[in-house]
Amino acid sequence: MTARTTVIGLGSYYGQDELAWVVSDRLIERKQLDAIDVIKSMPVELPELLQKRQQVILMDACILPGESATIHVIDFNDLQNNRLALQSSHGLGVTEMLALCHSLGDIPESLQIIALTIDSNVEISTLLSDSYLTRIEKTINDLQASCPVSDNIS
Amino acid sequence: MSEEKTINIHVPVLARVEGEGALDLVIEDDLITELKLRIFEPPRFFEKFLETREPDQVIDMVARICGICPVAYQMTAVQAIESLFGTIVTPWISAMRRAFYCGEWLQSHALHIHMLALPDFLGFSNVMEMATQYPAEVRRGLKLQALGNDLIALFGARSVHPVGVCTGGFHHAPSKNQVNEICDRLQQAQGEARELLHWILALDLPDEKQDFISVSLQHSADYPMDTGDIVSDHGLKIDAYEFSQHFTEQQIEHSTALYCFLDNQPYLVGPLARVNLNYEKIPGELQSLIEKHQISFPSKNMFHSIIARALEINMVIDEALHLLADYQTPVKSRVDWVAQSGTACAATEAPRGLLWHRYEIDNTGYVSEAQIVPPTSQNQARIEQNIQQSLHSLGLQHSAEQLQLHAEKVIRNYDPCISCATHFLNLNITRQ
Numbered sequence: 059m060t061a062r063t064t065v066i067g068l069g070s071y072y073g074q075d076e077l078a079w080v081v082s083d084r085l086i087e088r089k090q091l092d093a094i095d096v097i098k099s100m101p102v103e104l105p106e107l108l109q110k111r112q113q114v115i116l117m118d119a120c121i122l123p124g125e126s127a128t129i130h131v132i133d134f135n136d137l138q139n140n141r142l143a144l145q146s147s148h149g150l151g152v153t154e155m156l157a158l159c160h161s162l163g164d165i166p167e168s169l170q171i172i173a174l175t176i177d178s179n180v181e182i183s184t185l186l187s188d189s190y191l192t193r194i195e196k197t198i199n200d201l202q203a204s205c206p207v208s209d210n211i212s
Numbered sequence: 213m214s215e216e217k218t219i220n221i222h223v224p225v226l227a228r229v230e231g232e233g234a235l236d237l238v239i240e241d242d243l244i245t246e247l248k249l250r251i252f253e254p255p256r257f258f259e260k261f262l263e264t265r266e267p268d269q270v271i272d273m274v275a276r277i278c279g280i281c282p283v284a285y286q287m288t289a290v291q292a293i294e295s296l297f298g299t300i301v302t303p304w305i306s307a308m309r310r311a312f313y314c315g316e317w318l319q320s321h322a323l324h325i326h327m328l329a330l331p332d333f334l335g336f337s338n339v340m341e342m343a344t345q346y347p348a349e350v351r352r353g354l355k356l357q358a359l360g361n362d363l364i365a366l367f368g369a370r371s372v373h374p375v376g377v378c379t380g381g382f383h384h385a386p387s388k389n390q391v392n393e394i395c396d397r398l399q400q401a402q403g404e405a406r407e408l409l410h411w412i413l414a415l416d417l418p419d420e421k422q423d424f425i426s427v428s429l430q431h432s433a434d435y436p437m438d439t440g441d442i443v444s445d446h447g448l449k450i451d452a453y454e455f456s457q458h459f460t461e462q463q464i465e466h467s468t469a470l471y472c473f474l475d476n477q478p479y480l481v482g483p484l485a486r487v488n489l490n491y492e493k494i495p496g497e498l499q500s501l502i503e504k505h506q507i508s509f510p511s512k513n514m515f516h517s518i519i520a521r522a523l524e525i526n527m528v529i530d531e532a533l534h535l536l537a538d539y540q541t542p543v544k545s546r547v548d549w550v551a552q553s554g555t556a557c558a559a560t561e562a563p564r565g566l567l568w569h570r571y572e573i574d575n576t577g578y579v580s581e582a583q584i585v586p587p588t589s590q591n592q593a594r595i596e597q598n599i600q601q602s603l604h605s606l607g608l609q610h611s612a613e614q615l616q617l618h619a620e621k622v623i624r625n626y627d628p629c630i631s632c633a634t635h636f637l638n639l640n641i642t643r644q
Contacts, residue, residue: 154340
C-alpha cells in the first residue's frame with residue numbers, strides 16, 4: 059500500500075521567498091500527484107504540522123550563487139551538513155525549527171527537503187513553466203516511491 | 213599581595229536577541245572600566261523613507277520596521293495621524309484595534325518567554341535543548357504564539373507586516389465566523405495562560421534589586437496599550453505631544469542606534485515598567501496569584517520582567533475574548549477623514565515598551581518629516597546601567613564565562629529588538 063505523503067510548501071509574502079507557495083498552488087491545480095496533500099505554511103508552524111505525520115516533503119526557496127530553477131533534495135538527517143540549509147531567508151529558519159521539532163520528537167519517519175533555487179534577477183512567473191513543474195512533480199513522486207514508510211496515513 | 217587582574221570580554225554577536233548587537237566589557241582590578249552595548253546594524257533610514265508619503269502609505273511602511281511588533285508601529289502611526297486630523301473613530305474600530313494589538317503582545321511575549329528568556333533561567337543554551345526536558349511547556353508556548361499570530365492576521369490579513377489598518381479604521385472587517393473561531397481558541401488558551409503564569413511564578417529567579425526609573429503609558433480606565441499619558445514613577449505625567457520636552461535622543465559613538473534619556477537619566481520601558489506603574493489595573497484574580505508567591509509590584513527586580521510578560525499574556529487573552537464577545541460585522545469598517553497640516557504625535561505600548569512617533573504633515577497631507585523613538589533605543593542606556601549593577605552584585609571575581617553568561621542573561625531579559633536573531637561567532641577573553 060502506498061503511503062500518503064504531505065508536501066509542505068514553505069514561504070513568506072516577500073518577493074521570491076513566495077516560490078514554494080506558488081508552486082504548491084500550481085501542483086494542486088495540476089492534480090498530477092496521487093496520494094499527496096499539499097499545504098502552504100511558514101517555518102514557525104512546522105512543529106504543529108509535522109506532528110503525527112510519517113512521510114513529509116518540505117519545499118522551500120533557496121539561493122545558491124549561479125543557480126536558478128535547479129532542484130536539490132536534502133534528507134533531514136543530512137540537513138546540518140548541507141550548504142543549502144544554512145541560507146534560510148526566514149527570521150526563524152527552517153533549520154532551527156526542524157531542530158526544535160527534533161527535540162520535541164516530531165520529526166516524521168521520512169522527511170525530505172526540496173530546495174528550489176531562485177535568482178534575484180529572475181521573476182517567479184518566468185520560472186513556472188510546465189517543464190519546471192513537471193520536474194518538481196517527478197522529484198516528489200520519486201521521493202514518495204523510495205520512501206520506507208508503508209502505512210497509509212494522512 | 214593581591215594579583216592585578218584584567219578581564220576583557222568581547223561578545224561580537226549577541227545570541228537570542230532580535231538583531232545584531234555586541235557587548236564589550238573590560239574589568240580591571242575589580243572595577244568595570246569599559247562597558248559598551250554596541251549596536252552595529254547599519255542605519256535603516258526609515259524616517260527618511262517616510263517623507264513625501266501619504267498617511268496610508270506611512271501606516272503600511274512603518275509595519276516593515278519590525279517583524280515582531282509591526283502592529284505597534286501601525287497603531288502608533290495611525291493614532292498620531294488621526295490625532296492631528298481630528299478623526300474620531302467608532303467604538304467598534306477602537307475595540308478591534310485593541311484586540312489586534314492584543315494579538316501582537318501575545319505572540320511577542322510567548323516568543324520571548326519560551327524561545328529567548330526561559331533557556332537562561334532553566335540552564336539551557338537554547339530552546340532546542342530546553343524542549344527535550346520541557347516538551348509540553350514548549351508546545352504550549354508555540355501554541356500561544358500561533359494564536360497571537362492568528363489574531364493579528366484576523367485584522368491585518370497576515371501576521372508578519374500586516375496590511376489591514378488604514379487611516380480611519382480597517383480596510384476590511386473580519387466575518388463573524390472567523391471571529392468565533394478565534395474566540396474558541398482564546399477560551400482554550402485562557403487555561404493554558406494560567407498554567408504558564410503558575411509555572412513562571414514558581415521559577416527560581418535571581419533575587420537582585422536595583423534602582424531604576426520606570427516609564428510607561430497610564431490610562432484612567434484601562435491597562436495601558438494603545439492610549440494614555442506618559443508617566444514615570446518619578447512624577448512625570450505628560451501627553452505624547454510633550455515627549456520631546458523631557459526625552460532626548462543622543463548619539464553614542466559605539467552604537468548606530470540613538471540612546472534616549474529622560475531628563476538626562478537612563479530609564480526602563482517595557483512589561484516590568486508597565487506592571488510597576490499600572491498594577492492596580494491588573495485583575496484581582498491575577499494579583500492574588502502573584503501575591504501567593506510572595507511577589508509584589510512595583511518590583512525593583514529586573515528579572516521579574518518574565519513574570520510581567522506572563523501576566524500580560526493572561527491579560528491580553530482575557531481582554532481579546534472580552535472585546536470580541538458578541539462581535540457583529542459593522543456596515544463600515546472605517547470612517548472618513550480630512551487631512552490637516554501640522555504636527556502629529558502619538559505613543560503606544562509596543563510589547564517591548566513605549567513607542568513614540570512624530571510626523572510633520574504639510575498642507576497637501578503628505579509627511580515632510582518623521583521621528584520614531586522605539587523601545588530598545590529607550591532601554592539601551594538602562595541595559596548598560598543594569599549590566600554594570602548586576603555584575604557587581606554577582607561578584608566580579610567570577611570567571612569570564614560566568615560573567616559573560618550573566619551579562620547576556622541581563623540583556624536578553626529586556627527582549628531587545630535589534631532586528632533578526634543571530635548566533636555567537638566566537639568569543640575572545642584576555643586575562644592579564
